[in-house]
Amino acid sequence: MFVKRTLFVQLEEAVTERQIEVLAVLSKLADAWNAGDAAAYASHFTEDADYVTFFGMNMPGRATIESAHRALFEGPLKGSKLVAGGGEPKVRFVRPDVAIAVSGGGSSLSGGKPEPGRESTLTYVLVKESDGWRVASFQNTRVSDPAAGAPSGGERRTLG
Numbered sequence: 645m646f647v648k649r650t651l652f653v654q655l656e657e658a659v660t661e662r663q664i665e666v667l668a669v670l671s672k673l674a675d676a677w678n679a680g681d682a683a684a685y686a687s688h689f690t691e692d693a694d695y696v697t698f699f700g701m702n703m704p705g706r707a708t709i710e711s712a713h714r715a716l717f718e719g720p721l722k723g724s725k726l727v728a729g730g731g732e733p734k735v736r737f738v739r740p741d742v743a744i745a746v747s748g749g750g751s752s753l754s755g756g757k758p759e760p761g762r763e764s765t766l767t768y769v770l771v772k773e774s775d776g777w778r779v780a781s782f783q784n785t786r787v788s789d790p791a792a793g794a795p796s797g798g799e800r801r802t803l804g
Contacts (some may be wrong), residue, residue, distance in 0.1 A: 663735045666743045666770055669777045670733055672728040677751075680717040686710035690771065690778045698764055698784040724751045725772045729763060741772040748787075 669688055676684035686709045689695070695703040695712075702711050717724075726749060733747035745768040752762065769781040 659712045660742070662737060662743070665777055666735050667733060669770060669779065670745060670747065670768065672750045672796055674728075674780070677713075677717075677724075677726045680722065682710050682714035682717055685713050688779055690773070690780045691783070692766045693779055694781045696783045698780075721751060722752075723755075724753050726750075727757060729757075743770045743772075743777070744768070745770065761786070 657803075673685060673688050676688070686706050689706045689708050689709050692704070693709060695709045697703065703709050703750055729748035729750065731748070733745045735743055735745045737743050747766050747768075748763065749766060750762040750764045764787060765785045767783040767785070768779050770777045771780045
């Protein structure tokens with residue numbers, strides 16, 4: 645019985661350590677955003693990452709993610725801050741080297757709570773590479789009132 649209990653405790657500690665590593669990546673993403681540093685922000689994505697914006701545009705690849713965020717940080721989102729919401733991000737592992745993290749939050753132009761209409765549910769798929777965890781896929785979904793009706797259909801958009 646002691647062996648099983650010891651193994652369980654070791655597995656539990658390993659999961660906790662991996663969760664801490666994944667949460668650290670999300671924290672570094674927020675730090676880079678808050679500094680307006682597109683290169684640092686993009687560095688946390690895999691070379692071939694997919695980044696789906698709140699309005700459905702796909703930005704494929706780290707280079708595209710960096711250039712798009714550079715334009716945002718120098719333009720309409722200059723000085724914006726990422727603000728967490730909905731408590732601690734939830735992290736689960738589909739394999740030891742693949743994690744899914746879901747969190748709430750959004751960008752704030754004032755530095756406080758996200759302005760109305762800017763709150764999102766953020767979904768990350770992270771993979772463990774030789775030098776640490778990176779985001780392989782990201783989806784930003786704006787929180788909306790289902791009673792207001794679904795958005796109208798449109799063509800799928802890809803940037804890059």
